[in-house]
Amino acid sequence: PTAPYDDNNIFAKILRGELPCTKVYEDEWAFAFEDIAPVAPIHVLVVPKGKYVSWDDFSVNAPAEEIAGFVRAVGKIAREKDLVEVGYRLINNIGPNGGQLVPHLHVHLLGGRVMGSMLT
Ligand code: 5GP
Numbered sequence: 001p002t003a004p005y006d007d008n009n010i011f012a013k014i015l016r017g018e019l020p021c022t023k024v025y026e027d028e029w030a031f032a033f034e035d036i037a038p039v040a041p042i043h044v045l046v047v048p049k050g051k052y053v054s055w056d057d058f059s060v061n062a063p064a065e066e067i068a069g070f071v072r073a074v075g076k077i078a079r080e081k082d083l084v085e086v087g088y089r090l091i092n093n094i095g096p097n098g099g100q101l102v103p104h105l106h107v108h109l110l111g112g113r114v115m116g117s118m119l120t
Contacts, residue, residue: 003053003103005051005057005103006103007051011047011104011106012051015047015049021033021034024077025046025077027073028049029048029050029070029073030046030047030069031046031049032044032047032077032109040110040111040113041113042109042110042111042112043108044108045106045107045108046070046074046077046109047105047106048062048070052105053103053104054095054100054103054105055092055105056094057105058070074090074107074109078111081111083109083112087111088109089108089109089110089111089118090108091107092106092108
């Protein structure tokens with residue numbers, strides 16, 4: 001089972017406005033901000049407003065409406081940034097082997113350059 005949600009994780013603090021961020025998007029379901037250490041010209045982190053540790057937690061426990069709202073928000077941000085035609089990359093890291101550092105579900109939206117293979 002997924003570990004319990006930690007209310008003191010860094011993205012929870014960003015969501016509560018206790019830590020600063022450069023906000024990119026917000027709606028009922030999702031909040032998005034620029035990654036502090038971007039690896040592409042566009043590197044946005046999109047998080048659900050609900051308390052979910054990971055994709056695993058979210059996909060099992062979130063109501064369908066919340067899942068739909070979050071997925072649509074990610075697509076909307078990409079469209080707002082004019083990334084659809086040129087393309088972009090979504091990454092979600094899950095748990096230790098996945099390289100997840102912050103235990104609040106976040107999708108990395110990367111764009112503005114050609115991405116290399118990530119099959120390594
Ligand atoms: P993960 O490895 O968990 O998928 O990704 C965590 C991401 O959060 C990293 O890309 C890292 O640069 C970013 N990050 C960590 N701390 C902060 C922060 O305080 N503010 C912002 N905007 N991004 C952060």
